[in-house]
Amino acid sequence: MKLRIRVDEDLCIGAASCVTVAPETFMLNDENKAIVLDRTGADATQTYERWCEVSDDEYQTILLAAQSCPTLAIFSTTSRANNCFRRCKVSLRGGSTGTDEATASG
Numbered sequence: 001m002k003l004r005i006r007v008d009e010d011l012c013i014g015a016a017s018c019v020t021v022a023p024e025t026f027m028l029n030d031e032n033k034a035i036v037l038d039r040t041g042a043d044a045t046q047t048y049e050r051w052c053e054v055s056d057d058e059y060q061t062i063l064l065a066a067q068s069c070p071t072l073a074i075f076s077t078t079s080r081a082n083n084c085f086r087r088c089k090v091s092l093r094g095g096s097t098g099t100d101e102a103t104a105s106g
């Protein structure tokens with residue numbers, strides 16, 4: 001599935017739990033902020049947002065990484081799982097943003 005992964009650099013405190021859970025997807029940059037890696041290795045650009053093609057297992061790992069983030073800095077959207085992520089955000093933050101983007105917390 002195609003998954004859009006974004007780290008809010010203002011929310012990220014560099015706790016690195018996302019890196020521990022999903023090191024193939026997240027890495028800390030020189031500013032101690034999590035960036036989203038190109039899983040194919042083809043693009044070395046350091047970016048806080050990227051579209052990735054992921055398997056179901058990889059998706060679950062990325063979801064766990066998002067849930068592990070203490071500041072809810074990881075956002076993700078997939079056409080197949082928008083509702084799941086949206087429910088997480090509604091339940092955790094007490095309201096919908098009105099967008100397809102959401103986050104989860106553990």
Ligand code: SF4
Nearest residue numbers: 012013015016018069
């Ligand atoms: S777990 Fe959250 S706060 Fe920690 S590095 Fe990852 S995105 Fe940043």
